[in-house]
Amino acid sequence: MDSYRLLKYVRLAISHAVLIAFAAFAVFPIYYVIITSFSNVPTLASISIGSLIPRPSSLTLSAYYYILFKNPFFLWLKNSLIFGVSSMLIATAAAFLGAVALSRINMPGKSTLIYFIYVLTFFPFTVTVIPLYFMFAQLHLINTYYGLIIAYSGGSSIFGAYLGKIFIDTIPREFEEAAMIDGLGRFTAFARILLPMTGPVLAFVALTSFIGAYTDYVLANAFITSGKLWTLTLGMYYLAVTNRATLYNVFAAFAVLMGLPIFILFIALQKFLLRAYSLGGLKA
């Protein structure tokens, strides 16, 4: 019995060691960028191990001041939000309607469509981005809000429709049928009954489409040349890569301002999101 208990303690000790090591690995870069954003770094080379555990006296908001008031941060933020929110709304609506049709309405060719959607994921974005650029140029949609919103609106709607179908398949049809007997039309029944029940999947589609547009660099870089339409990613790329003179604490402050809201949202919604991911990954 004693050797059994000893074995158990050894097992738990090794487990904790593994988990602590990976948790530290996972958290460190985030911790590091937050600490750096509050430190006063006159030259890049002077960042040291010592600065990892900051003394209160060395903390400063100067990097934040610089990024917020010496750069067009708010303009970039406004543009990123316009692109993110618009494409989120379009993608989520399209995903919901598509999911309802794939799950509930009898029509030929549904499984072909699903295979087809899967095959589309094989194509790299470089296949579509060049033709899209020339298509949109012909339609005079380059350097406009509409152009990029349309280009982003695909977002995760295709995958979302597939995910939504799997999810709606698990909801008994009796729910809408009861509502239709009560005199609601089919569309109203879907909207009143299925829409709220599909919440977790739709939250997932909404967040991933928003993040897709919010953190896209490739399409924004191709479709936007006017500084007025610059997004946060273009600004960040400029500060981090193009303009090598940028101080690392300024970049860090930018990273925190741009990433932390998404981070908090993700952690707050983790239950919903993880359920949606498991659903997509593990239909097996």
Add this chain to the structure above:
Amino acid sequence: MVKRDTFIGFLYLLPIIAIILFLTLYPIGYAVYISFTNFNLYHFFRYELVGLQNYITIIKSGALGSIFLQTIIWTVGSLVPMMAAGFVLALVLNQRDLVGRTVYMTFMLFPWAFPSFITILVWSGMWNYEYGIVNKIMALMGVHSIYWFNYVSTSWIALIITNLWLSFPYFTVVFSSALQGIPRELYETAYVDGASMFRRFTSITLPQMKNALSFVGISSFIFTWNNFYPIYLLTGGGPGTATEIFVVYAYQEAFSYSLYNIAAAYSIVDTIILAAFALIMLRISGIMKVIA
């Protein structure tokens, strides 16, 4: 009734179909067309069909073989540690008598929760020679600083460690939920029958996880094969072209050199090779029927 349903179903699917047609299918057709023309910087306004010439150029250039090999190194080299780490962590987190599982899980989510475009740039700073924290930490352990992105081998190490950081949370989460889906009675019966821990793992856990492991493995193979940002932002395909993969190379051909025809041809070659791999893996694992 069926006809009417088909029509209404079509209306519901219209937005998705429009998105697929306008944003995916038409551009793909257009790209295939471009790959058969001489559309580039030198023939921007007047281009013509040139048959297979772009594909012949690619094959003759000698770059194709090494880019293919590098794409394999990137995909397999990333996937093996990512899946192994995710699977081990999921097994560790699945022990019922372990205290603090939810807290650990939340910490594991950190890399996933922060947008990767940003964290890749953060990592890029961390690998930097002069001020990067990786070299500072190594100095503490008495190891000399390294110019990570000047050598082929250290470039791959940096890329794969960064990609491991970006992706292991996904695998941990998905494998955890698959493990929780295994009926407990199976383990209890085996325990009563006196099966060892190792035996329970090989006879229950592994067979029950087979579908999850293959589906996630294949999907992640496809995703990693075409994963653009880590390489584009960290090494840009360098040193030289030693860490170029198909997507990054195609992107640079198009946006740095305006060789749209060559970029399109590379993208098509990329898709054909990936599709062949995916079909073989789907066939072997028998996962195809699970998708639909």
